[in-house]
Amino acid sequence: MDLCIPWILAYMIDNIISKKNIKEIYLWGILMIICSFIGVFANIYANRNASAVGRDVTNNIRNDLYKKVSMLSSSQIDYFGVNSLISRLTTDTNNIHRTICVMQRLGVRAPILLIGGVIITLTLDPVLTFILILIMPFIAFVIYFISKRGVTLYMNLQKSIDNLVRVIRENITGVKVIKSLSKTDYERKRFDKVNKNVINNDTTANIVMSLNQPIVNILFNCGLVLVILVGAYRVQSKAIQVGVIVAFLSYFTIILTAMKSVTKLFILYFKANASAIRISEILNIEDNLDIDEEDLNIQNTYKKWNKKDLDADLIKENQKIENIHKESTYHIQFKNVTFSYNKNIPVVKNISFELKKGESLGIIGPIGSGKTTIMMLLMGFYKADEGQILINNVDINDIKKSELRNMFGSVFQNDYLFSKTIYENIDFGRDIDGEDIVRAAKATQAMNFINQKEAKFDENISQSGNNLSGGQKQRIFLSRALASNPEILILDYACSALDFKTDRLLRESLKKYYKNTTKIIIESRINSIKNCTKIMVLDKGNVVGYGKHEDLIKSCEIYSEINKIQNGDL
Incomplete structure (x- = not known):
């Protein structure tokens, strides 16, 4: 419709006005108005659809x-x-x-105006169109030369935004520490520095990319001056009529607008391309811990089979699986496991231990000795560089990740509560039976404070559990870990905020109600692990002591020293 209106105007000037027929002028004028309305409503419809597509695709x-x-x-x-x-x-x-939204609007509209405008001007006057076409290669070169730097500039911008998000996240999370140390001004300066880096990168990228439009304007205006000069000469020589010049100027403006839109599209494209590369890095990365469906471990295969439908071959295979489980003396086995986060300096070295079902392992040692790393390796968060980790005689790398994680109940050193009710935080979408949730809450002594709440289990927890004390939060963490009756329970400094009485009652409940659950307890307090079946003492990633409490007091110097300090003998 935008392309039709200048052509109608030129036709009216050159052919209709000279007839002095007012009705015919009105008729063509109404046709121009109709074209305008069609263009407006079609544009609104197209924009609505473009927005819907952009919304759904991005979603x-x-x-x-x-x-x-x-x-x-x-x-x-x-x-x-x-x-x-x-x-x-x-x-x-x-x-x-x-x-995506702009590409659908301008990306369709601009080429139609650009190419359609050139084609229609060719029908009006090829000589003037040649001037227009003559400047096109210069414009294309400018757009390409400037825009090719876009990806690098916008990638740098996105990296600086990553850094800005990191600083904001650190400051908001650690706001209490910042205020307690009176370092608010210091953090403001640090934020200001990072924020200015984002602004500088954004400014640099936008300045470079925005050079397109003024240069394109200069080239087009030079072409427009030539069109007017040559057009005036051709009108004077009666090669063309005045209406052609008027229409040509309109088409020139339309084509200029289209070229500006193309320039804007290039800027948006290179910005989005930098983002698309970053998104694709995530979407295309291979999962380095999971396995294909056909490679599911023996345990999963055993669970899925229906014995009634098995043929003779499957019955034999099933018997073989059952024999493997019967021969599996140990529930958990670490065999000479070595791991390094940076693949350079090992965090844990040649770790070996074995636990039968229902046994407990206490792990103790100085900070940075590799205690938490062992837990991470067992749960499959990281893959061991050397050695083997087995659960029920099956290598954990051969177990589907979701199945592996379902074996565990865990409380991490820095666990998290969500803005939900107490019940929802314990259940966490697992559809656990209500009796199991209550039993877990009783075992962890969480019922003591839950019963004091007005809404009981339906009491809402604020963000990060800010309306609960440290001990109350830890008891909910423990309840969440125990509610699913896990095969293996991992407690990583899970009782650091509990008083000694609650800690003792928790140990007794674990022994009484979860005696078939294999437990791994990482602690700094000897009293919390001294009754474990086995105790492992770590130092700089090495096992320096392994055995029962009484034996380690005599044989392990580090353990004996910790015991003396904590019990007031030193």
Whole structure:
């Protein structure tokens, strides 16, 4: 419609006005108005559809990206960084959304105006069109030369945004520490420095990319001057009529607008392309811990088979599986396991131990000795560099990740509560029987404070559990770990905020109600682990003591020294 209106105007000037027929002028004028209305309503319809497509596509991308991020291994999360992942899920997907919407509008409209305008001007006057075409290669070269730097500039911008997200996240999370040390001004300066870096990168990218438009304007205006000069000469020589010049100037303006739109598209494209590369890095990364469906471990295969439907061959295979489980003396086995986060200096070296079902292992040692790393390796968050980890005589690398994690109930050193009710935080979408949740809460002594709440289990927990004390939060963490009746229970400094009485009652409950659960307890207090079946003492990633409490007092110097300090003998 935009292309039709100048042509109608030129026709009216050159052919209709000279007839002095007012009705015919009105008729063609009404036709121009109709074209305008069609253009407006069609444009609104197209924009609505473009927005809907952009919304749905970005929604799918964001969902796929979130799903992939949630399936990344711990080493992959360490590699990308939490802040970068947040930025990719927010800023980068927004860049994609904006570009998809604009590409559908201007990306369709601009080429139609550009190519259609050139074609129609050819029908009006090829000589003037040649002037227009003559400047096109110069414009294309400028756009290409400037825009090719876009990806690098916008990649640098996104990296600086990652850094900004990191600082914001650190400051908000550690706001109490900052205030207690009176370092608010210091953190403001640090934020200001990072924020200025984002502004500088954004400014640099925008300045470079925005050079396109003024240079394109200069070239087009030079071409416009030539069109007017040559057009005036051709009108004077009666090669063309005045209406052609008027129409040509209109088409020149339309083509100029289209070229500006193309320039804007290039800027958006390179910005979105930088974001798309970052998103694709996540979506295309291989899961380095999971396995294909056909490679499910023996245990999963055994669970899925229906004995009634087995043929003779499957019955033999089933018997073989049962024999393996019968021969499996140990529930958990570490065989000479070595691991390094940076693949250079090992964090744990040649770790070996064995636990039967229902036994407990206490792990103690100085900070940085590798205690938590052992837990991470057992749960499959990281893959051992050397050695083997077995559960029920099956290598954990041969167990589907979701099945492996379902074996565990765990409380991490820095666990997290969500803005939900107490019940929802314990159940956590697992559809656990209510009796199991109550039993877990009783075992962890959580019922003592839950019963004091007005809404009991339906009491809402604020963000990060700010309306609960440290001990109350830990008891909910412990309840969440025990509620699913896990095969293996891992407690990583899970009782540090509990008083001695609650700690003792918890140990007694674990022994009484969860005696078939294999337990691994990481602690700094000897009293919390001295009754474990076995105790492992770590120092600089090495096992320096292994055995029962009484034996380690005599044979392990580090353990004996810790015991003396904690019991007031030193």
